[in-house]
Every structure is written in structure tokens, then in C-alpha cells.
Amino acid sequence: SAxxxxxxxxxxxxxxxxxxxxxxxxxxxxxxxxxRQQPGQSLTLIAxxxxxxxxxxxxxxxxxxxxxxxxxxxxxxLTVSNMSPEDSSIYLCSVEDAMNTEAFFGQGTRLTVV
Amino acid sequence: xxxxxxxPSTLSVQEGDSAVIKCTYSDSASNYFPWYKQELGKGPQxxxxxxxxxxxxxxxxxxxxxxxxxxxxxxxxxxxxxxDSAVYFxxxxxxxxxxxxxxGDGTTLTVKP
Numbered sequence: 640s641a642x643x644x645x646x647x648x649x650x651x652x653x654x655x656x657x658x659x660x661x662x663x664x665x666x667x668x669x670x671x672x673x674x675r676q677q678p679g680q681s682l683t684l685i686a687x688x689x690x691x692x693x694x695x696x697x698x699x700x701x702x703x704x705x706x707x708x709x710x711x712x713x714x715x716x717l718t719v720s721n722m723s724p725e726d727s728s729i730y731l732c733s734v735e736d737a738m739n740t741e742a743f744f745g746q747g748t749r750l751t752v753v
Numbered sequence: 754x755x756x757x758x759x760x761p762s763t764l765s766v767q768e769g770d771s772a773v774i775k776c777t778y779s780d781s782a783s784n785y786f787p788w789y790k791q792e793l794g795k796g797p798q799x800x801x802x803x804x805x806x807x808x809x810x811x812x813x814x815x816x817x818x819x820x821x822x823x824x825x826x827x828x829x830x831x832x833x834x835x836x837d838s839a840v841y842f843x844x845x846x847x848x849x850x851x852x853x854x855x856x857g858d859g860t861t862l863t864v865k866p
Binding site for chain 2: 742
């Protein structure tokens, strides 16, 4: 299994500002995934982050709004840029085990934009 | 792309009863179907999964069935307990990455003591 730590666990931000969310894993992983979970709703994949290459974004998500860094095999960041109240969500980091057979999630970052 | 529908959105059962949550998917290429439990303030946690070469899988009080022809799969929880109360998500993925899934909308399960 993998243990994932996300920081911050929650934040309240002013509109127009940016927030960077950190994801630290206790083991080396090839792929890391960022999801968004809007209040009371399901999880939607934002992007897949590989070490050493640009992240791959899903339809509806763009790099200018959600820049991602993946400097090594245990760490990634997601930035939510130029925030608006519609960005208020839980942002979740996820990784796969070494066999790509199981996914693990961090506890999430609860973001409120005011 | 893949589309996953999940029913019901809320489910309330008495302690000791069984609970069943159903999902359908659209992409016949999907071959991995995990179920996650999400408790308040926490990330989803895998509770059971099934792959397309298996029709049923059981782990103690939890079981999952898969009908590839009909493109639906179900979660069965027997002898429910109050601690089973949570939001349950089904998911499907057609590629080799378990972490890159399409999720259903979730079912809020309440087990009344």
C-alpha cells in the first residue's frame, strides 16, 4: 500500500489568488493523479502527472488553470490559479501501486474560495 | 469516453440488513471495476474490486458481481453495521492504470442502529 500526505488539508482563499497543493507519497511511484470532487459530487480526473514530463490533462482542464509539477517519484504539486468561487472543491491526489492494480488516495484538500 | 451511472444516490437500511448498490458503464473496453468507501473528511478507500475475467468476488461481508454482457456491476454488503455508513463510489477503467478511473456519482449509505 501507499501512504499519501496532502498539504494543506483545507484552506480558505480570496478570489483571484492561487493555491498550491502538495502531495507526498511514502514510496516511489510512476504516475500520480489529481482529482477534483465538487461538494456532494463525484470525483473527476484533472490530470495525470509523470516524473520528467508534462502532465496530461483531461477534457475541460487546462495547464494555465491547473499547473502541475512532478519533480521526483514521490512528490507532486497542483496549483489552482486565479481562483473563483466555482473552484471550491476537494482536490485529491492519487497514486497506483507498483503493479498498477490498486489506487490509493490522499485525504484531500478542501478549498473554499470567497 | 467512459460513462458510469450509479444507483441509488441514497440508501438507508436497518443494521443487519443487506445493502445493494448498482452501477452501469458504457465502454465495453473497460476491464477494471473498483469500489471505494469515502468517510467524511477522508479520501476514498478501496474496499473491493473486480476484473473483467471474473464474474463475482467476495471478501467477508462485501461482494461484487459483474455482468460484462449487460455492462453492469453491483456491490453487496451483508449484515450491515453502523460503521458501514459512508459514501460509496463505483468506478471503471479500460486502460492499465487503476488510478485513472471514471467514477459514478456516489451512494450515501446510512445504516440505522
